Amino acid sequence: MPARPVATRRATLVALSAGVLVTTGCDLDALDPRPVPSPAGTTTTTEPGDGDEALVDTAVASIVATLAVVESARGDAELRRAVTDLDRLHRAHLEELDPEGVRVCGPDADDCPETLGAPDGVGRPGRQALLAQEQAHRTTLADLAGQAASGALASVLASMSAAVAQRLATLPAARRGGAA
Structure with a gap:
């Protein structure tokens, strides 16, 4: 019968992690993901142009471009x-991302097209073109999720990227242009 180890693997890892934290002078409070409350009497505001709006604009543009290829x-x-x-x-x-259609149609929704079909000059794409556009769109959403300052926006964009990936994964091989 083998001898029982003096320390378990888990205990060893915890001890090593604690030792690293102590020797490097890390403050455990810095690892706390919760926001630090503002001092009394101060207010924090999020500016509308804090960078996430540009990310949303980019995501909307990618969706519109992808819809054009899908429609065609x-x-x-x-x-x-x-x-x-x-x-x-x-x-x-x-x-x-754009419930009022402001990013797609501009501030005046009266001139918004009923459908977001393929723009002039876009012919019927092949399977590979559709797949390539969807992959590029998925990658764009994932990249934007990584850049978002807002956790909620990052979550939404990552979820959208995952949804596109799931749709692509469910396409039969023949539809993806490959042989079965």
């Missing part, structure tokens, strides 16, 4: 269901 692929019979699902997904994301 609507004629492909093999992609019809996937295109419908992607269209619903992107429109829901657009509604989440």
